[in-house]
Amino acid sequence: xxxxTDAWGWLTTxxxxxxxxxxxTRFVEHFEYSVEAxxxxxxxxxxxxxxxxxxxxxxxxxxxxxNVARALPTLGLVVLLVVxxxxxxxxxxxxxxxxxxxxxxxxxxEGVRNVDPQLTDAAKGMGLRPWQVLWRAEVPAALPLIxxxxxxxxxxxxxxxxxxxxxxxxxxxxxxxxxxxTTEYGEVAGGAVLIVIAAILNLLFFILLRRIFISxxxxxxxxxx
Amino acid sequence: xxxxxxxxKTYADGTVAVAATDLTADSGRIxxxxxxxGSGKTTxxxxxxxxxxxxxxxxxxxxxxxRSKPAPELRRGIGYVIQxxxxxxxxxxxxxxxxxPRLLGWSKDRAxxxxxxxxxxxxxxxxxxxRYPFQLSGGQQQRVGVARALAADPPVLLxxxxxxxxxxxxxxxxxxxxxxxxxxxxxxxxxxxxxIDEAILLGDKVAVLNTGGVLEQFDTPTELLASPKNAFVEGxxxxxxxxRRLSFFPSExxxxxxxxxxxxxxxxxxxxxxxxxxxxxxxxxxxRRPLGWLPEQRVPADGDxxxxxxxxxxxxxxxxxxxxxxxxxxxxxxxxxxxxxxxGVDPEGRVVGVATVEDLVPVIRAAQNGSTPENGR
Numbered sequence: 001x002x003x004x005t006d007a008w009g010w011l012t013t014x015x016x017x018x019x020x021x022x023x024x025t026r027f028v029e030h031f032e033y034s035v036e037a038x039x040x041x042x043x044x045x046x047x048x049x050x051x052x053x054x055x056x057x058x059x060x061x062x063x064x065x066x067n068v069a070r071a072l073p074t075l076g077l078v079v080l081l082v083v084x085x086x087x088x089x090x091x092x093x094x095x096x097x098x099x100x101x102x103x104x105x106x107x108x109x110e111g112v113r114n115v116d117p118q119l120t121d122a123a124k125g126m127g128l129r130p131w132q133v134l135w136r137a138e139v140p141a142a143l144p145l146i147x148x149x150x151x152x153x154x155x156x157x158x159x160x161x162x163x164x165x166x167x168x169x170x171x172x173x174x175x176x177x178x179x180x181x182t183t184e185y186g187e188v189a190g191g192a193v194l195i196v197i198a199a200i201l202n203l204l205f206f207i208l209l210r211r212i213f214i215s216x217x218x219x220x221x222x223x224x225x
Numbered sequence: 226x227x228x229x230x231x232x233x234k235t236y237a238d239g240t241v242a243v244a245a246t247d248l249t250a251d252s253g254r255i256x257x258x259x260x261x262x263g264s265g266k267t268t269x270x271x272x273x274x275x276x277x278x279x280x281x282x283x284x285x286x287x288x289x290x291x292r293s294k295p296a297p298e299l300r301r302g303i304g305y306v307i308q309x310x311x312x313x314x315x316x317x318x319x320x321x322x323x324x325x326p327r328l329l330g331w332s333k334d335r336a337x338x339x340x341x342x343x344x345x346x347x348x349x350x351x352x353x354x355x356r357y358p359f360q361l362s363g364g365q366q367q368r369v370g371v372a373r374a375l376a377a378d379p380p381v382l383l384x385x386x387x388x389x390x391x392x393x394x395x396x397x398x399x400x401x402x403x404x405x406x407x408x409x410x411x412x413x414x415x416x417x418x419x420x421i422d423e424a425i426l427l428g429d430k431v432a433v434l435n436t437g438g439v440l441e442q443f444d445t446p447t448e449l450l451a452s453p454k455n456a457f458v459e460g461x462x463x464x465x466x467x468x469r470r471l472s473f474f475p476s477e478x479x480x481x482x483x484x485x486x487x488x489x490x491x492x493x494x495x496x497x498x499x500x501x502x503x504x505x506x507x508x509x510x511x512x513r514r515p516l517g518w519l520p521e522q523r524v525p526a527d528g529d530x531x532x533x534x535x536x537x538x539x540x541x542x543x544x545x546x547x548x549x550x551x552x553x554x555x556x557x558x559x560x561x562x563x564x565x566x567x568x569g570v571d572p573e574g575r576v577v578g579v580a581t582v583e584d585l586v587p588v589i590r591a592a593q594n595g596s597t598p599e600n601g602r
Contacts, residue, residue: 116309116311116314118307118308118309118310118311119311119312119313119314121276121307121311122305122307122310122311122312122370123311123313124276124300125274125276125300125305125307125383126300126301126305126324126325126328126373126374127297127298127299127300127301127302127325127328128297128328129297132328136313137313140313140315141313141314141315143315214315215314215315215316215357216357217313217314217315217316217317217357217358217359218314218315
């Protein structure tokens with residue numbers, strides 16, 4: 001109860017909403033880091049997932065790569081890279097990207113690979129070229145799974161950007177780190193609340209994406225209900 | 226016309242899927258490839274739209290080698306229907322049917338108009354156009370598959386076990402529909418099935434393939450049934466090929482008797498006179514529709530049919546339509562009837578005459594020795 005009251009007090013202190021270390025600035029930073037991590041991860045993982053899923057080759061490489069990336073300890077990696085590289089943007093971005101790659105890669109690969117072979121056969125047999133088969137048949141049919149992969153990646157990014165703040169970088173994690181350092185528990189709890197809000201916004205964003213991009217033909221329950 | 230010239234397929238491990246095969250599928254006709262699994266029938270079909278490349282020989286469509294243009298272009302000019310339709314799950318029925326016309330660069334309006342027209346052709350209501358594949362039954366999905374294959378009006382249609390995954394009742398409907406559509410459109414159809422009954426029903430010509438892609442016999446269904454070339458073909462056709470072949474002969478040659486037919490108003494004297502010659506009398510109503518058979522021992526002594534309780538009439542089983550049913554239907558009608566007599570009716574269901582099993586024998590004999598039968602279907 002006490003902590004929550006402190007958090008409320010901290011959140012409602014006007015001074016905390018201004019300046020280069022104010023809540024809005026940190027929020028935007030957090031958003032920027034997360035988006036960037038997902039985009040870079042997608043740039044690496046999405047084409048690789050499409051390629052391996054479409055050709056049904058390289059499955060072992062994909063799953064091994066994803067598992068290795070998933071097994072990396074974020075905090076350890078952040079600290080290590082900061083020590084080696086200094087406090088640079090890349091030192092934080094590398095571990096974040098390492099966490100966004102596996103879900104995008106695995107889900108894209110599995111989604112495309114498991115598209116009904118009758119669908120791809122019919123598509124090819126009707127005269128679609130290989131890239132048309134991929135973009136007009138395989139990707140739309142695998143989109144629910146692919147979007148789930150992106151959502152996991154985004155959740156990972158939002159959560160771990162907070163951890164990355166440990167390396168004296170920005171983002172909402174700063175409030176927790178700094179609050180702990182100065183035993184300002186209101187700030188710690190307030191930061192935590194803000195991270196939860198960021199996660200919820202992220203969730204809502206993906207619900208919206210699903211509504212817009214996934215065909216009703218792939219959402220039987222919605223239409224039936 | 227599709228010609229296979231010494232077409233063969235041998236896989237890298239030495240497995241022969243198709244032995245060197247010569248085969249011609251005539252224009253505007255249905256050619257069926259039938260055989261057990263491992264007989265290379267699907268491989269042969271998939272070679273035509275280059276889904277599989279043969280390792281020897283060549284395939285020509287209307288004299289042009291299929292390798293003369295890029296595979297995607299070739300495929301857009303060939304209709305392709307597969308077992309579970311393979312519809313795009315994320316697209317509406319309408320959009321599915323519009324696929325190939327759109328690939329060919331038709332305008333949206335023209336493609337949509339064409340698609341709506343085809344949905345009607347394959348027997349789907351307008352309201353199905355906006356639905357998604359998962360909202361349709363298997364049979365309806367297969368109809369959409371056929372409409373989609375016909376969309377750009379290709380001269381050639383490849384059908385790979387298109388009706389194998391639906392239940393027998395729906396399959397029968399789809400087969401009938403295909404024959405109806407074909408009678409209007411006259412496509413060159415190559416049809417693969419493992420079901421010999423389907424092959425005989427649909428095929429203008431049937432190619433029977435054996436394991437290892439060996440073509441055992443290529444003939445019209447009736448020739449196949451009359452004179453299978455070897456034990457394999459004979460075995461594949463099954464034990465009732467003689468009876469089955471009768472379905473290619475019309476029943477109009479069956480001699481029909483009218484003397485066993487009586488109405489409820491026939492005079493008692495006449496009834497008694499008929500009874501002395503006929504062991505069974507067929508009672509018909511005023512509209513000449515059959516009521517049932519009356520065995521002679523149940524005919525009232527005074528010949529007054531009005532006295533006969535309805536329960537004394539014996540069921541006549543099923544009738545056969547003289548103008549459109551086949552000899553097989555006539556024989557079946559006689560076999561099933563307790564009186565061993567088949568009842569022939571006109572299109573309105575009015576009795577034309579009856580025939581005993583014995584009456585049918587000479588007609589059947591003539592058919593089996595027969596010249597070319599008409600296609601009775």
